[in-house]
Amino acid sequence: MGAWEVKGAAQGACKSWRDVDPMLADRVTKVTAPLGRGIAWEGTEIWAYRDRPQSVSECLAANVARWPDREAYVFYPGGQRMTWREVGAQVDRAAARLRREFGFKKRDRLCLLTAGCPEYVISYLAIVQLGGVAVPVNLGLPAEGLAAQINKVGARGLLVSPDVWNGKLGSLRADLGSVEVVFLTGQEAPAGTLPFAQLTQPGIDPVAHEPVDEWDLCAISFTSGTTGVPKGTMAMHINAIGCAQNVVVAAKGLCEDDVNLCMPPLYHNTAVYADFLPALLSGGKCVVMAAFAPLDAIKLIEAERATWAVAAPIMLWMMMNHPEFRTHDCSTLKKIIFGGHASSETFITQLNSEFAPIAMVNAGSVSESTALGFALPTDDAIRKIASCGLATPNTDIAIFDDDGNEVREPNVIGEVAYRGQQTNAGYWEEPSKTAEVFRRDGFVLSGDWAKIDEEGYLWLLDRKKDMVVRGGQNVYCIEVENKLYLHPKVLRAAVVGVPDHVFSERLKAVVVLKPGHSATPDEIRDHCAKHLAKYETPEYVVFASTLPTNPAGKTLKTSLVDFWGESDNTALARLAAFNASMPPALIDMPHLKVGDSPVTPREALSELEANTDGGRRIARVIDEQGVAGLTTPNEARFRK
Structure with missing residues (x-):
């Protein structure tokens, strides 16, 4: 027996943002996961936003149609700037060539092994447009770790930066049995690789491809950072969109005039689901940092007039305590989401003093539930400072004991679990591990000890293993x-x-x-x-x-x-x-x-x-x- 055993209907004792805001309650509805689509919790009813796009590609198409000449992306330190029209055209060409010249089709995997750059963004959006699956890979892994993740998903192709190829992967090419093509960023392509620029050259018409809906996979992210056999959690379009919508709500609204500073690396869930995709959903500009450095971030906020960011607390602390922080104008950054765990009063007080934000939200989740399962409302930032807040509008949060029974009494410790629009389909080709984490009733177990207090607020205590x-x-x-x-x-x-x-x-x-x-x-x-x-x-x-x-x-x-x-x-x-x-x-x-x-x-x-x-x-x-x-x-x- 275990916490994955379903013992009766679990409701989720944690209060939700939809419970405290009637307008948010009107924005969500119940939907049922379809049968026969490879979803571990098929047939389960979950909360989801009513006004959700049906795919990531739908968001891109809307931006190209509405704001073709507005800036979409700025890349640092490369300096490239792209409008929505330029992004749309390059994505269409890359998708067409991946399909016609390299045979990519629905559910094929493209691994992304490069820091934030134009090639990364174009590749991500092109493969999901085809109904394929983007697989960001942690660049901090040793060569064997990179190869393990590539082989785990059976990637058909790779996008790789020259430093990763020359320093790690090139010598292991023969071990990557499923890989048919390797695209390199930059100007040169060593033997056995092709320049990425070949995909985006003019002279090819858009290609027809299989239909894509919200229950199709769009990405796989890995929960393991070791060189052993990793677990890849499968995100569907409905998950990615649901997380992006939660970020917009937590930030008290985002629109085409907002500017995001994406500080975490693009291979991390936070960057993809909480920076890159919410910017895509809202139509605003996304300033992508290839690597975080506090002074660079400070200067970019000033230069690009960034209005919002989702980042680790340590990044924000390093910025606020940098000796040059107050010599630059960071006053435009008014919507800040951070965390994944409780924050200190010292940090919150300094954040409030330095930025005077209108939204200051501690939020997080587990990879299997995308990125934003809980969030502490700005109004509670001090009153409930050690709490992780409430369930986001499209999420239920429950506590389970070791036998799978829901714990409904306040302040009783158990394992926290999340259910909703962000719950992933399961682990890639890991049915036994999927069954141990993804309950049939839609709750995904987190591996975190937690409790819910008398007011319905979530308190994360520790990783079970820690x-x-x-x-x-x-x-x-x-x-x-x-x-x-x-x-x-x-x-x-x-x-x-x-x-x-x-x-x-x-x-x-x-x-x-x-x-x-x-x-x-x-x-x-x-x-x-x-x-x-x-x-x-x-x-x-x-x-x-x-x-x-x-x-x-x-x-x-x-x-x-x-x-x-x-x-x-x-x-x-x-x-x-x-x-x-x-x-x-x-x-x-x-x-x-x-x-x-x-x-x-x-x-x-x-x-x-x-x-x-x-x-x-x-x-x-x-x-x-x-x-x-x-x-x-x-x-x-x-x-x-």
């Missing part, structure tokens, strides 16, 4: 992080569990202080003790200059488990930093082991300093396994 179990007590890291953000000196914080022979895990906080501030581990622990239970108070406190993040701005916590500061990498320095991170009571407690022999941190450090036989053995463990090699019990959950 929850720390200390001495049998469950600790939700995000709750500890939220309390850390109340400390006036704390800029950023991440909480993880360190394996432990006594408690199974002990809590650790990695803290980035605000510029010009200093603090001690005891000061941070004392602060936490005022706001948290004893078992929730971090025992280890480590300071860092920054936290590792993925391109979407989410903290990469795995590397923090055995991070003990930015000292040199010798075994002695690492163990000394480990000892300095803990309270005095732990120094003389034998919670480390060398082989089967318990040892205290003080004893271990003394042995290491004296270079005894025992010290050399400790050094070997640290060199080979890290300090965690001394703390980790022989339990299955800690074995790699």
Whole structure:
């Protein structure tokens, strides 16, 4: 049994934006997913906007017809500028050649392996016009990871930048069995590739292709960032449109006069579904950054008069705290969506002070539910600051226990799930994994622990896999992080569990202080003790200059488990930093082991300093396994 088991009708206890706004309630209606279309939750009734376009291509065609000479895209740093007429013409030509000269047809996959550029946008829109599937691929993966995703979807073609081809994929061409054609951006095309410009040359008429409706696939995005077998979640046109419409609502309206600054990389869901496609839906200009840099973003807001953006909080923080921020005019940026998790009051206050936005919305979801399942209304930004808000207008949010029963009592923790217009069809060619995540009643399980309070607001607590179990007590890291953000000196914080022979895990906080501030581990622990239970108070406190993040701005916590500061990498320095991170009571407690022999941190450090036989053995463990090699019990959950 599991949370995927359907036990009666689940309604979703989370309040929705449609429940608090009668106008939004009138804009949505119930629709039923058709049978026989490969949708895991076929036959299920969901909320959807009444006035939705039927495909991504319909949005493009409308913009070309209404505003042919308005600017559609600006690309940075390339400097290219395109009108809707130019975009439409190039998309038509690329689609026609993909069809006639290269045999692309409905459901064929085109993988996109380039940063934000004209070729990316044209390729994305051309393949979906044919009824094909765009597959953005994470450029941060190693060559084997890129190949795994390409092969997973059986891509017929690739769009690749020269640096990715020459640095990663070119040497693996023979391993990409399904790939029939490779298009390269830029001026040159090495042997075995073709220049993308060949697709957009004049001299070809638009081509007829199979009809496309809202239940057809338009994209596949991967939920795994490893070189192992990834999961590709299948987005339909109705999902992409539904997310774009939610962004428009959250931003308090977008139109052709609005200008988007797309800061996240275009291979990420946030950029595609929450920046690129809402701009397409509204007809406004989209300024695409190939790579984020805070000063570049600041200058682009000023130069292009950007009015809205969806970005990771760390991006916005880096901009606001850049030394040149106030020397540039960013006053036009008035509609800001960010997050995916609770935000600190310090961040919200600064955001409000620096931009004075009319819309300031914390929002997010999981990849399987596109990008905007929940959103905290601007009016609640401070009152409910640690909450993630309400279900978006076309979404239901429910909490399930481990047996698949809906949890309807307030403040009872379970796994949060989303259902609605954004729910993807399932995983690409993964029926068993699809069945474990996509419930037959339309709810897609998130893997997040959460609760819903008495007012119907959602509170995300932690990833199920990231929850720390200390001495049998469950600790939700995000709750500890939220309390850390109340400390006036704390800029950023991440909480993880360190394996432990006594408690199974002990809590650790990695803290980035605000510029010009200093603090001690005891000061941070004392602060936490005022706001948290004893078992929730971090025992280890480590300071860092920054936290590792993925391109979407989410903290990469795995590397923090055995991070003990930015000292040199010798075994002695690492163990000394480990000892300095803990309270005095732990120094003389034998919670480390060398082989089967318990040892205290003080004893271990003394042995290491004296270079005894025992010290050399400790050094070997640290060199080979890290300090965690001394703390980790022989339990299955800690074995790699």
